Amino acid sequence: MLELRHVSFGVDDTEGEKEIIRDISLEIPKNKVVVITGPNGGGKSTLAKLIAGIERPSSGQILFNGEDITKKTVTERAKLGIGFAFQTPVKFKGIQVLDLIRLASGKKIPLAEACEYLSAVGLCANDYIGRDVNASLSGGELKRIEIATVLAKASSLSIFDEPEAGIDLWSFQNLIEVFEKMRAHIENSSIVIISHQERILNIADEILVLKEGQLVAKGCKEEILPTLIGTSSAVAACRMSGI
Amino acid sequence: MVQLDEIQKRILREVADLHQVPEGAYNIRSDGRSVGRESTENIEIIPRDDGKGLTINIKPGTKKESVHIPVVMTKSGLTEVVYNDFYIGEDADVIIVAGCGIDNCGPKDSQHDGIHRFFVGKGAKVRYVEKQYGSGDGAGKRILNPVTEVTMEEDSSMEMEMVQIKGVDDTIRKSTAVLDKGAKLVVRERLMTHGEQRAVSSYIVTLNGDGSSADVVSRSVAKDDSYQEFEAKIIGNAACSGHTECDSIIMDHGRINAIPGLEANNVDAALVHEAAIGKIAGDQIMKLMTLGLTEQEAEEQIVNGFLR
Numbered sequence: 001m002l003e004l005r006h007v008s009f010g011v012d013d014t015e016g017e018k019e020i021i022r023d024i025s026l027e028i029p030k031n032k033v034v035v036i037t038g039p040n041g042g043g044k045s046t047l048a049k050l051i052a053g054i055e056r057p058s059s060g061q062i063l064f065n066g067e068d069i070t071k072k073t074v075t076e077r078a079k080l081g082i083g084f085a086f087q088t089p090v091k092f093k094g095i096q097v098l099d100l101i102r103l104a105s106g107k108k109i110p111l112a113e114a115c116e117y118l119s120a121v122g123l124c125a126n127d128y129i130g131r132d133v134n135a136s137l138s139g140g141e142l143k144r145i146e147i148a149t150v151l152a153k154a155s156s157l158s159i160f161d162e163p164e165a166g167i168d169l170w171s172f173q174n175l176i177e178v179f180e181k182m183r184a185h186i187e188n189s190s191i192v193i194i195s196h197q198e199r200i201l202n203i204a205d206e207i208l209v210l211k212e213g214q215l216v217a218k219g220c221k222e223e224i225l226p227t228l229i230g231t232s233s234a235v236a237a238c239r240m241s242g243i
Numbered sequence: 244m245v246q247l248d249e250i251q252k253r254i255l256r257e258v259a260d261l262h263q264v265p266e267g268a269y270n271i272r273s274d275g276r277s278v279g280r281e282s283t284e285n286i287e288i289i290p291r292d293d294g295k296g297l298t299i300n301i302k303p304g305t306k307k308e309s310v311h312i313p314v315v316m317t318k319s320g321l322t323e324v325v326y327n328d329f330y331i332g333e334d335a336d337v338i339i340v341a342g343c344g345i346d347n348c349g350p351k352d353s354q355h356d357g358i359h360r361f362f363v364g365k366g367a368k369v370r371y372v373e374k375q376y377g378s379g380d381g382a383g384k385r386i387l388n389p390v391t392e393v394t395m396e397e398d399s400s401m402e403m404e405m406v407q408i409k410g411v412d413d414t415i416r417k418s419t420a421v422l423d424k425g426a427k428l429v430v431r432e433r434l435m436t437h438g439e440q441r442a443v444s445s446y447i448v449t450l451n452g453d454g455s456s457a458d459v460v461s462r463s464v465a466k467d468d469s470y471q472e473f474e475a476k477i478i479g480n481a482a483c484s485g486h487t488e489c490d491s492i493i494m495d496h497g498r499i500n501a502i503p504g505l506e507a508n509n510v511d512a513a514l515v516h517e518a519a520i521g522k523i524a525g526d527q528i529m530k531l532m533t534l535g536l537t538e539q540e541a542e543e544q545i546v547n548g549f550l551r
Contacts, residue, residue, distance in 0.1 A: 052533060054529060054533075073532070074529065074532040074533055075532045075535060075536060075537050075538070078532065078533050078534060078535040079535050083533070084533045086526075086530065086533075090524075090526045090527055090529070090530040092527055092545065092548060093462075093490070093548065093549050094462075094547075094548030094549045094550070094551045095544065095545065095548035096548075099544070099548065100534075103531060103534050103535075103536065103544065104534045106534075106535060149534065153534060153535070
């Protein structure tokens with residue numbers, strides 16, 4: 001489904017060019033939940049943005065269903081079937097929750113259908129559907145609406161950048177159910193989640209570990225979790241293995 | 244029965260949401276003369292002797308009635324000044340819909356200056372909607388200079404929705420209001436300019452009575468090479484509360500000058516002003532692009548939402 005070939009990305013800072021992503025090659029097959037983890041500052045969010053097209057690699061290639069999308073815009077990638085849930089949801093003035101869900105679904109879906117996406121993320125649809133997506137909503141509410149827009153978009157590859165951040169009032173189990181339903185409802189779809197959270201790591205078919213911009217480990221959770229000792233995911237890993 | 248051609252009908256839809264002759268009291272002015280007028284038992288529309296406007300008398304206690312007084316101009320080169328006076332009786336509760344649409348396909352400028360005076364009686368409630376609109380591809384400009392003067396008696400309230408979204412080349416809008424005890428004024432202005440358009444909008448609200456309040460909020464978008472000036476001044480002469488807000492988006496080479504003004508002449512006057520001008524936030528465009536919209540479509544959605 002998605003393939004990265006020798007992808008690198010750097011930014012200019014006061015000390016010259018700083019490499020954030022270093023020569024990463026990986027493949028995300030169909031029907032998989034892939035969790036990208038690793039220490040803070042390791043390049044996880046940047047990698048997600050490179051896949052969505054928000055950032056462009058300095059070198060390397062990105063292929064989606066065999067097609068080279070390296071030079072494609074965010075819009076073109078979205079139309080090809082890539083969805084992206086922002087770590088920090090964007091606020092608007094005057095755009096309502098219903099507008100955003102309809103824009104995400106690509107058509108003027110009936111109100112009842114739009115409400116289903118809100119219910120799926122644990123929000124009482126009647127209370128939220130006509131609200132402005134602005135600062136009057138809490139961080140957690142905005143986060144759930146952000147996830148609802150990605151659900152409504154129904155992409156074949158959905159990327160979630162730290163979806164659990166800020167939704168502490170909503171049980172993790174619900175969030176995990178959202179991912180499971182997405183998999184079941186969208187044929188041949190895959191999900192990429194950036195997370196440190198043990199319960200999210202636990203639903204992964206495959207875990208990728210990013211450190212200092214490099215892919216340092218990949219494999220199924222049974223293989224990878226023990227190696228996370230010594231990283232910021234260590235606490236989660238220790239807890240899971242009962243240490 | 245009023246006969247309207249297609250251009251007149253289209254303009255009426257834009258400025259007054261009218262798809263047919265309105266119910267209730269109305270006067271439709273087209274190219275300098277009245278083409279249809281109807282009074283009702285409670286609302287009397289009297290033309291001025293000089294033909295340059297109307298006096299509208301609304302009986303005290305009139306409830307849930309409306310007055311429509313749209314103006315349509317389709318002839319290039321026409322210039323007019325119209326004076327309309329509204330006397331709203333005590334405890335009335337009415338909707339007044341005004342607005343002017345100019346379709347100018349000719350080489351000469353067309354100009355309509357509407358001067359509206361409102362005398363809002365004790366305890367009366369008015370919702371006033373004014374939409375200005377221009378169309379036509381002639382070289383002549385479409386110019387509108389509305390003046391609104393509001394005098395509000397005790398415990399009256401007025402909500403003004405002032406909209407100019409499209410096609411008006413040059414406008415100077417001047418609105419003033421004077422409020423007595425317990426009177427309440429709410430203004431919601433939405434303004435968009437494009438091309439080489441120029442819009443000046445000024446509100447001066449004087450709060451003379453204890454317990455009076457004003458809330459003046461403008462949302463505007465300046466595109467292309469257009470220029471806007473927004474002045475909102477609230478003068479508090481009593482124990483009153485006032486709030487003005489100017490929230491603007493600038494695009495392309497658009498320019499906006501926001502001039503806030505607060506004058507408190509009483510220690511119990513509580514006055515607040517907020518102003519923000521900036522371009523569309525990049526992350527808003529990016530979010531909509533991740534949903535499959537192009538950059539231009541994303542901008543349109545953001546502007547439409549902003550001016551809703």
